[in-house]
Structure formats: C-alpha cells, structure tokens
Amino acid sequence: MAELVTVDVNDLTVGEMEDIEEVTGTPFDVLFDPAGPKGKMLRAAAWIIKRRNDPDFTFEQARDLRVNLSDVERPTEPSGQ
Numbered sequence: 573m574a575e576l577v578t579v580d581v582n583d584l585t586v587g588e589m590e591d592i593e594e595v596t597g598t599p600f601d602v603l604f605d606p607a608g609p610k611g612k613m614l615r616a617a618a619w620i621i622k623r624r625n626d627p628d629f630t631f632e633q634a635r636d637l638r639v640n641l642s643d644v645e646r647p648t649e650p651s652g653q
Contacts, residue, residue: 579617579641592616595631608616614639 581603584592595616595653602608619634628638 574636574638576638577618577621578642579614579621579639580642581617584617586638591620594610595619614641617641 592613593600594630596612598609598613600613603610603613615634616631617631617638618637618639619631622637624635
C-alpha cells in the first residue's frame, strides 16, 4: 500500500504555498473550493511535506502517495433552506 502523508495546511509556510501554486499553476485557495480540482493540488502539498525531510523527493514521486488533508475548513450545508 502507498505511503500516507498528512498535510496540515496551517503548517505550510508562505514559501511552500507559493511553491504549490507554481507547480500546479493554480491559486492556493482552490484547495478550499468544493468545486475546484484537487488532485494536482493534493499531490503538490504531499510533495512539499516529503521534501522537508528529503530535498531530492520529486513532484513526480508524489503521484504514488496517499494524502490525508487535515485542518481544512469545510463549508457547512445551510440548514432548513
């Protein structure tokens, strides 16, 4: 089974967020958009986390990881409407 990487968006530096935007070509806030694409963004976030301990870890290698996204505010459904 593929390695599980936990990504806590509150733990990312501004520089890491910029790296994610650069490699995906997508604004970072798309991660919080329920309708926005997630695959490449999650892959980039996992790459950033792995890169902290292994500077040679590549964006391509991140394709094989599983991602647990924590501390992301999820919109709540309006009640009674």
